[in-house]
Amino acid sequence: MLKFYKYQGTGNDFVMIDNRDSHFPKANQELIELLCDRRFGIGADGLILLENDRDFDFKMVYFNADGKQSSMCGNGGRCIVAFAKDLGVIQNQCRFIAVDGEHTAKISSEGLVSLQMIDVDKVHVEKKFSFLNTGSPHHVEVVRELDRYGVFVKGKAIRESERYAPFGTNVNFVEQEGPNRFRIRTFERGVEDETLSCGTGATAVAIAMYHQGKADANDIVIEVEGGELSISFDKRDNTYTNVYLTGPAEFVFQGTFNN
Numbered sequence: 611m612l613k614f615y616k617y618q619g620t621g622n623d624f625v626m627i628d629n630r631d632s633h634f635p636k637a638n639q640e641l642i643e644l645l646c647d648r649r650f651g652i653g654a655d656g657l658i659l660l661e662n663d664r665d666f667d668f669k670m671v672y673f674n675a676d677g678k679q680s681s682m683c684g685n686g687g688r689c690i691v692a693f694a695k696d697l698g699v700i701q702n703q704c705r706f707i708a709v710d711g712e713h714t715a716k717i718s719s720e721g722l723v724s725l726q727m728i729d730v731d732k733v734h735v736e737k738k739f740s741f742l743n744t745g746s747p748h749h750v751e752v753v754r755e756l757d758r759y760g761v762f763v764k765g766k767a768i769r770e771s772e773r774y775a776p777f778g779t780n781v782n783f784v785e786q787e788g789p790n791r792f793r794i795r796t797f798e799r800g801v802e803d804e805t806l807s808c809g810t811g812a813t814a815v816a817i818a819m820y821h822q823g824k825a826d827a828n829d830i831v832i833e834v835e836g837g838e839l840s841i842s843f844d845k846r847d848n849t850y851t852n853v854y855l856t857g858p859a860e861f862v863f864q865g866t867f868n869n
């Protein structure tokens with residue numbers, strides 16, 4: 611019997627496992643895929659292990675719904691902070707280690723989790739899109755009529771295109787809603803579908819829009835299908851630093867899985 615917890619951050623949902631005693635068989639890709647399966651398992655966009663680390667409050671190990679370990683997950687990072695607090699591992703602030711390095715985070719009195727993301731020193735800008743890495747790789751493209759946009763078909767084609775082979779990319783389609791406010795829809799690598807939110811994606815869009823002069827504040831609101839995220843940063847010598855991703859991260863339910 612496997613004890614699990616389910617969390618979500620703006621609709622990006624995760625199976626959380628307290629793996630401080632190292633009991634979880636993390637090489638078992640089929641099991642992780644099954645746990646994330648929405649019909650035969652618990653259902654989630656990804657699975658996250660909370661583990662002990664000698665130098666940090668905890669370690670985050672992230673797997674996409676396809677069962678493979680992947681790059682950083684921003685919403686998952688915010689959710690594991692809420693999970694660590696619920697387990698009593700931390701109080702309202704922490705320092706943890708993930709695949710892309712060290713992260714700090716704070717939980718506000720309203721329960722919003724603010725997660726420091728990696729610095730970004732490269733934004734590749736083309737006429738029709740931009741590409742940057744915010745812990746995970748992101749293609750960012752401004753489109754019209756986002757509501758009716760073919761996110762699945764167009765996102766999948768870009769994700770699988772020669773340009774991003776062999777590793778692929780996440781794909782964000784963006785529409786400006788107002789000054790320093792954007793709405794996005796994201797096709798996620800490893801889920802191979804549109805998700806309701808992507809934290810590293812929202813961060814990438816905020817930085818890409820600022821970088822191209824479509825935003826002029828260093829605090830940007832990103833509306834995602836599952837809610838609202840805000841991204842703040844400083845720009846120094848062409849590097850985006852003190853990048854913070856802020857939004858809700860909530861416990862949904864817990865249970866045991868018969869494996």
Ligand SMILES: N[C@@H](CCC[C@H](N)C(=O)O)C(=O)O
Binds near residue numbers: 686779
């Ligand atoms: N949902 C995530 C991104 C997770 C990683 C991504 N699917 C990848 O493999 O690149 C987020 O909130 O950042």
